[in-house]
Amino acid sequence: MTTTAPEVPSAPDREPATGRAPRILKRRKRVGAKARSGILLGYLILIGLALIYIYPFLISIAGSFKTDAEATQSGLSLIPETITFAAYERLFTREPFALWAGNSMLVAVCVTIGRVLFDSMAGYALSRLRFRGRTIIFAAFIAVLSVPGVVLLIPRFLILSELGLYDTYGGMIIPLLSTAAGVFIMKQFFDSISESIEEAAKIDGAGTFRRFWSVVLPMATPALVTIFILSFQGSWNELGHFIVARQSPELNTLTVGVAQLVSGQLGAGNQYPLQLAAAVLMSIPVVVLFFIFQRRIMNTTAGAEKG
Amino acid sequence: MSAPRATARPRRGGGIRRGEARAGYLFIAPAVIIAAVFLLIPIALAFWVSLSDWNGFQSPLNERVNFVGADNYAAITTEDTLQQRNFGRAVRNNLYYVLLVVPLQTALALFLAVQVNRAVLRGRGFFRTAFYFPSVTSSVAIVIVFQFLFLGTGAINQILAAFGAQGPNWLNDSRGLLHILFGAFGADSAPSALADGGMLGISWWDWLAGPSVAMTVLIILAIFTTSGTFMLLFLAALQNIGSEIDEAALMDGAGPWRKFFSITLPMLRPTLFTVLTLGLIGSWQVFDQIYVLGGGASILTPAYLLYETSFNELQWGQGAAIAFILFVFIIVLTLLQRWILRERSPKKRGYAQRAASRNLTEGGVR
Numbered sequence: 001m002t003t004t005a006p007e008v009p010s011a012p013d014r015e016p017a018t019g020r021a022p023r024i025l026k027r028r029k030r031v032g033a034k035a036r037s038g039i040l041l042g043y044l045i046l047i048g049l050a051l052i053y054i055y056p057f058l059i060s061i062a063g064s065f066k067t068d069a070e071a072t073q074s075g076l077s078l079i080p081e082t083i084t085f086a087a088y089e090r091l092f093t094r095e096p097f098a099l100w101a102g103n104s105m106l107v108a109v110c111v112t113i114g115r116v117l118f119d120s121m122a123g124y125a126l127s128r129l130r131f132r133g134r135t136i137i138f139a140a141f142i143a144v145l146s147v148p149g150v151v152l153l154i155p156r157f158l159i160l161s162e163l164g165l166y167d168t169y170g171g172m173i174i175p176l177l178s179t180a181a182g183v184f185i186m187k188q189f190f191d192s193i194s195e196s197i198e199e200a201a202k203i204d205g206a207g208t209f210r211r212f213w214s215v216v217l218p219m220a221t222p223a224l225v226t227i228f229i230l231s232f233q234g235s236w237n238e239l240g241h242f243i244v245a246r247q248s249p250e251l252n253t254l255t256v257g258v259a260q261l262v263s264g265q266l267g268a269g270n271q272y273p274l275q276l277a278a279a280v281l282m283s284i285p286v287v288v289l290f291f292i293f294q295r296r297i298m299n300t301t302a303g304a305e306k307g
Numbered sequence: 308m309s310a311p312r313a314t315a316r317p318r319r320g321g322g323i324r325r326g327e328a329r330a331g332y333l334f335i336a337p338a339v340i341i342a343a344v345f346l347l348i349p350i351a352l353a354f355w356v357s358l359s360d361w362n363g364f365q366s367p368l369n370e371r372v373n374f375v376g377a378d379n380y381a382a383i384t385t386e387d388t389l390q391q392r393n394f395g396r397a398v399r400n401n402l403y404y405v406l407l408v409v410p411l412q413t414a415l416a417l418f419l420a421v422q423v424n425r426a427v428l429r430g431r432g433f434f435r436t437a438f439y440f441p442s443v444t445s446s447v448a449i450v451i452v453f454q455f456l457f458l459g460t461g462a463i464n465q466i467l468a469a470f471g472a473q474g475p476n477w478l479n480d481s482r483g484l485l486h487i488l489f490g491a492f493g494a495d496s497a498p499s500a501l502a503d504g505g506m507l508g509i510s511w512w513d514w515l516a517g518p519s520v521a522m523t524v525l526i527i528l529a530i531f532t533t534s535g536t537f538m539l540l541f542l543a544a545l546q547n548i549g550s551e552i553d554e555a556a557l558m559d560g561a562g563p564w565r566k567f568f569s570i571t572l573p574m575l576r577p578t579l580f581t582v583l584t585l586g587l588i589g590s591w592q593v594f595d596q597i598y599v600l601g602g603g604a605s606i607l608t609p610a611y612l613l614y615e616t617s618f619n620e621l622q623w624g625q626g627a628a629i630a631f632i633l634f635v636f637i638i639v640l641t642l643l644q645r646w647i648l649r650e651r652s653p654k655k656r657g658y659a660q661r662a663a664s665r666n667l668t669e670g671g672v673r
Binding site for chain 2: 039042045046049050053054056057059060063071072073074075076117118119121122124125126129130131132134137140141144146147148149150151152153154155156157158159161162163174175177178180183207208209212233236237239240243244254255258259262263264272275276278279280282283286287290294297298
């Protein structure tokens with residue numbers, strides 16, 4: 001039903017760009033050739049845009065294999081005249097890149113596990129379990145949602161110092177272990193699925209925790225994957241919190257360490273291949289994650305497709 | 308469906324819900340404790356710091372820290388100090404940033420979403436991936452890429468040179484765009500009317516500087532990275548509209564423009580509101596990019612200024628004061644925008660329209 005009908009009308013979609021919309025409206029029957037060229041133009045625009053979005057990353061990868069001089073002088077070319085791995089070598093021999101990566105991984109894994117667990121528990125409690133103060137707590141989470149992140153820089157530093165957690169892994173990880181947004185997503189999800197299976201387990205005499213663990217969580221996989229992706233990506237890419245939560249170089253994450261490379265605090269201000277190599281390497285885990293869950297990312301954020 | 312409902316009826320005291328409240332508190336405890344200890348209490352602590360003369364030494368709660376009232380707030384807003392000028396500059400920079408980023412990223416995201424939503428488009432998956440891709444990686448990596456692209460001898464200037472234009476030394480160029488434009492018309496310096504008065508220690512002439520060339524790079528960066536995310540939001544909404552309404556509009560003889568402005572756009576209103584609000588909130592929080600680039604007057608933003616004032620200059624009270632001004636400002640903006648968007652179209656009309664189009668659709672499908 002929908003396959004042929006929209007094809008004809010959507011052809012003139014792009015036509016207005018050429019300023020000929022009114023004429024086409026009147027003589028839709030006769031615009032076969034024009035519609036065709038319209039489609040072509042539409043593709044050209046999209047391909048051009050896609051190039052603009054992708055090309056910067058391609059030249060960055062290429063740049064990371066160039067010599068310092070070549071990268072500075074001919075940044076546009078995709079193929080290095082002389083391919084060198086010097087930047088990558090230097091990252092692993094002279095810069096503590098491996099240490100930063102290890103710290104980033106440790107933090108991201110802990111934060112992800114914590115959020116998946118705590119956010120789903122809280123979301124479940126807010127959606128299903130009846131206890132006094134539930135409505136108020138939910139309202140408080142909604143209010144917390146609107147607290148802007150950068151406003152927390154100073155407060156986070158203050159509390160970590162007060163608690164003696166400043167400059168420790170604990171201070172880097174614990175504050176990130178749960179987010180209001182995650183709790184909200186999980187609550188919405190539990191609201192949307194039927195209670196009947198849980199009720200069955202309840203009648204069979206399973207306790208709340210048992211029910212949560214072996215009945216509810218497996219059913220919540222789609223939402224948990226969303227939390228998983230958001231948490232890993234978020235904590236891997238996090239910069240602000242790690243700036244204010246630590247100062248020792250041994251606790252540098254990739255974001256902090258590489259940011260120092262760029263701003264020249266580690267004496268590498270103008271070595272573009274080195275910076276580009278760092279940018280390429282630090283992006284790999286999130287890019288891999290993105291491609292694994294691509295379908296899901298495009299759809300969960302985009303809601304269920306019709307049909 | 309109805310049977311389990313019935314068993315759930317007897318709420319309290321019944322055997323089946325025994326211990327539920329305790330489980331509820333247990334389940335919600337971790338999230339509540341983390342939010343309280345690392346969000347609410349710290350914000351209260353920072354509010355105290357913004358009213359105190361704490362200098363970063365020992366705990367802000369120790370006895371030698373004094374209450375100074377609104378002194379810190381006055382120092383950045385009303386007194387003629389360096390801090391005030393920095394704050395004014397940061398606000399101005401961010402204001403131009405917001406004015407350009409929010410409309411452009413929203414329009415671009417909507418444009419991309421409409422394009423990749425077309426049923427006839429081949430390679431839709433590829434295009435969606437391409438446009439979303441910049442949103443995946445960290446701001447640190449993106450800044451590195453942009454810094455490289457916008458070098459004096461970088462890719463962008465090479466492209467410009469191919470068209471015979473000479474590009475500026477982007478990130479090191481602190482001239483305001485509007486000042487450059489005025490200069491082209493011969494107005495190089497401030498007319499006295501604009502030079503004398505001012506706000507937040509910045510003369511009116513400097514308020515009219517426009518975004519600096521360096522800031523323009525960050526504006527492009529923001530549009531580049533966020534348009535893909537917002538495209539997905541629009542895409543979801545477009546898919547919910549479905550093709551039936553499109554067809555119905557076609558039957559009624561609506562052209563593509565008419566269809567977009569009279570049907571698609573009104574139906575996207577809730578999403579449009581979400582995107583504008585998220586964009587507005589996000590663009591007043593520019594921090595990462597500035598930090599990676601090492602700060603500098605031409606790209607200073609309130610978010611970065613509050614960090615620098617506290618952590619580098621150790622003026623903790625003033626830094627916290629900036630944070631709270633920013634906090635209140637962002638919240639007010641959110642509420643204001645929500646209110647404005649609500650007022651414009653009365654609910655009744657919206658519903659009526661939606662109902663009408665629904666009828667139209669069903670008729671059309673049959």
